[in-house]
Amino acid sequence: xxxxxxxxKRFGKVDPLSIDSYIKxxxxxxxxxxxxxxxxxxxxxxxxxxxxxxxxxxxxxxxxARALANAKQPKYIVCNADxxxxxxxxxRIIMENDPFSILEGMVILAYATGAKKGYIYIRGxxxxxxxxxxxxxxxxxxxxYLGENILNKGFDFNLEIRTGAGSYVVGEEFxxxxxxxxxxxxxxxxxxxxxxxxxxxxxxxxNNVETFANFPHIILMGGDNYAKIGTPSSTGTKLIxxxxxxxxxxxxxxxxxxxxxDVIFKLGDGVxxxxxxxxxxxxxxxxxxxxxxxxxxxxxxxxFENFDSKTGTGAIIVxxxxxxxxxxxxxxxxxxxxxxxxxxxxxxxxxxxxxxxLNKIKNHRGTEQDLMSLENLANVIQQTSLCGLGQTSMTSIxxxxxxxxxxxxxxxxx
Amino acid sequence: xxxxxxxxxYPKESEYLIEILLEIQSSSKNHYISSEDxxxxxxxxxxxxxxxxxxxxxxxxxxxxxxxxxxxxxxxxVPCFVNDTTSIYEKLVDMLAIEDGETTEDNLFTxxxxxxxxxxxxxxxxxxxxxxxxxxxxxxxxxxxxDLRGEEK
Numbered sequence: 290x291x292x293x294x295x296x297x298k299r300f301g302k303v304d305p306l307s308i309d310s311y312i313k314x315x316x317x318x319x320x321x322x323x324x325x326x327x328x329x330x331x332x333x334x335x336x337x338x339x340x341x342x343x344x345x346x347x348x349x350x351x352x353x354a355r356a357l358a359n360a361k362q363p364k365y366i367v368c369n370a371d372x373x374x375x376x377x378x379x380x381r382i383i384m385e386n387d388p389f390s391i392l393e394g395m396v397i398l399a400y401a402t403g404a405k406k407g408y409i410y411i412r413g414x415x416x417x418x419x420x421x422x423x424x425x426x427x428x429x430x431x432x433x434y435l436g437e438n439i440l441n442k443g444f445d446f447n448l449e450i451r452t453g454a455g456s457y458v459v460g461e462e463f464x465x466x467x468x469x470x471x472x473x474x475x476x477x478x479x480x481x482x483x484x485x486x487x488x489x490x491x492x493x494x495x496n497n498v499e500t501f502a503n504f505p506h507i508i509l510m511g512g513d514n515y516a517k518i519g520t521p522s523s524t525g526t527k528l529i530x531x532x533x534x535x536x537x538x539x540x541x542x543x544x545x546x547x548x549x550x551d552v553i554f555k556l557g558d559g560v561x562x563x564x565x566x567x568x569x570x571x572x573x574x575x576x577x578x579x580x581x582x583x584x585x586x587x588x589x590x591x592x593f594e595n596f597d598s599k600t601g602t603g604a605i606i607v608x609x610x611x612x613x614x615x616x617x618x619x620x621x622x623x624x625x626x627x628x629x630x631x632x633x634x635x636x637x638x639x640x641x642x643x644x645x646x647l648n649k650i651k652n653h654r655g656t657e658q659d660l661m662s663l664e665n666l667a668n669v670i671q672q673t674s675l676c677g678l679g680q681t682s683m684t685s686i687x688x689x690x691x692x693x694x695x696x697x698x699x700x701x702x703x
Numbered sequence: 704x705x706x707x708x709x710x711x712x713y714p715k716e717s718e719y720l721i722e723i724l725l726e727i728q729s730s731s732k733n734h735y736i737s738s739e740d741x742x743x744x745x746x747x748x749x750x751x752x753x754x755x756x757x758x759x760x761x762x763x764x765x766x767x768x769x770x771x772x773x774x775x776x777x778x779x780x781v782p783c784f785v786n787d788t789t790s791i792y793e794k795l796v797d798m799l800a801i802e803d804g805e806t807t808e809d810n811l812f813t814x815x816x817x818x819x820x821x822x823x824x825x826x827x828x829x830x831x832x833x834x835x836x837x838x839x840x841x842x843x844x845x846x847x848x849x850d851l852r853g854e855e856k
Contacts, residue, residue, distance in 0.1 A: 451721075454725055469718065472757075475761075533785050538824045
């Protein structure tokens with residue numbers, strides 16, 4: 290068995306709109322258990338589980354939780370459901386299949402940190418998920434699992450849905466905070482970090498949907514047992530959004546440490562029409578592009594960090610032999626031209642110049658000098674951009690220059 | 704729904720601006736926010752109109768220009784691209800005789816190339832207003848467009 294279903298164990302087995310169905314399938318057992326524990330004990334369990342954030346950056350979840358627990362009131366918890374990274378659909382599928390698990394995770398964290406108010410920020414394109422989450426919140430309030438005096442334990446936690454309006458950068462935490470305040474999603478300078486000064490300058494903790502969905506399982510099985518799943522540096526399971534030219538595209542849940550090749554060939558059943566793989570993009574538009582011979586690499590935070598980029602979102606986009614790497618890079622880079630918020634110069638101006646250089650090279654008009662400019666500019670954007678967008682957008686360029694250098698030389702004029 | 708009814712549902716706090724704009728836009732037949740709407744929101748939330756326009760111009764889903772009755776958004780990111788979304792887009796261009804960002808003369812359709820719709824497991828995908836269509840083929844697209852045209856008759 291390659292798949293290990295923890296987060297996805299209820300998918301297709303429960304009625305997502307029925308809280309009774311959720312309760313029947315172990316739902317809210319974790320919250321009941323958590324409410325018998327001391328709030329710091331909960332954070333201790335999260336620390337023992339060694340879980341790292343599932344939204345891409347892979348930040349240890351317990352550090353944020355402890356920072357928020359130590360912060361003064363008022364403080365907020367935000368669930369980041371602004372899944373805009375191309376190639377990712379895991380958060381949508383959690384929301385559509387097991388929405389109560391997200392609420393349960395949020396309430397557990399609210400109890401552990403003392404936050405009384407939370408938001409779920411869902412991208413505007415996910416109309417179905419928005420409807421489901423709104424109904425889920427109402428059902429949970431009606432049954433006493435959310436709102437005032439939760440399960441008669443005298444603790445309150447209220448949730449509000451916020452809808453995105455079509456901006457990729459809002460997935461970045463400070464941009465999201467600006468958006469929740471009703472403003473354009475332009476990031477802020479860090480530090481201070483959100484757990485210090487977030488929404489309305491009050492302490493705010495932001496976690497990804499999948500991270501919240503993990504908390505009930507950590508409480509139920511205990512942090513130490515949870516840490517036994519996966520690898521020492523990356524514990525637990527990961528939802529993988531598998532897309533592109535594979536026979537069985539879809540969402541799969543595997544323990545960390547599983548190889549990319551196994552996901553593509555054993556779960557995805559290989560490439561359509563048995564074509565060969567030209568390249569695989571990991572994590573989404575902001576992730577590295579790797580060649581076929583690297584597919585035995587394990588899905589693991591440490592392994593992925595070798596690309597100077599954090600790509601813990603778990604997307605795998607398979608691209609077969611028919612495609613030109615420059616077409617793929619141009620789609621990625623045009624995406625970032627459009628999505629840059631325009632606040633800092635390297636990102637705002639840089640992406641446009643990257644597109645110009647790529648077009649020049651693709652059309653056989655580029656020189657070796659252009660190749661060097663591309664490499665330099667990509668490094669400047671990566672190192673000097675203000676937020677995660679520009680800091681990660683160049684990963685596909687930098688990795689392609691490393692692993693597909695021949696493709697460049699084949700096009701460059703001498 | 705009239706704009707005043709929509710506004711009255713929200714607290715008079717500027718943090719609800721995006722929610723208000725989205726609701727006003729989705730209640731508009733032509734999927735846009737008019738300058739009269741902006742004026743009303745500005746009075747209701749007691750914020751300058753420029754602040755509202757800075758938000759409408761930042762977010763892709765918000766528009767200050769009227770669109771067609773059906774806004775067709777075709778995903779053009781890598782997972783859809785490698786599953787031949789180009790043929791889907793070309794079919795739409797062919798049937799509607801418009802390109803990215805344009806609206807048909809009868810104001811029925813607007814065609815847009817959009818960013819990932821999060822349906823990469825069923826690529827290629829497109830959205831018509833709030834309805835998502837997946838695993839598209841040019842033939843399927845033809846039927847969808849014909850059905851939408853029929854609805855209007």
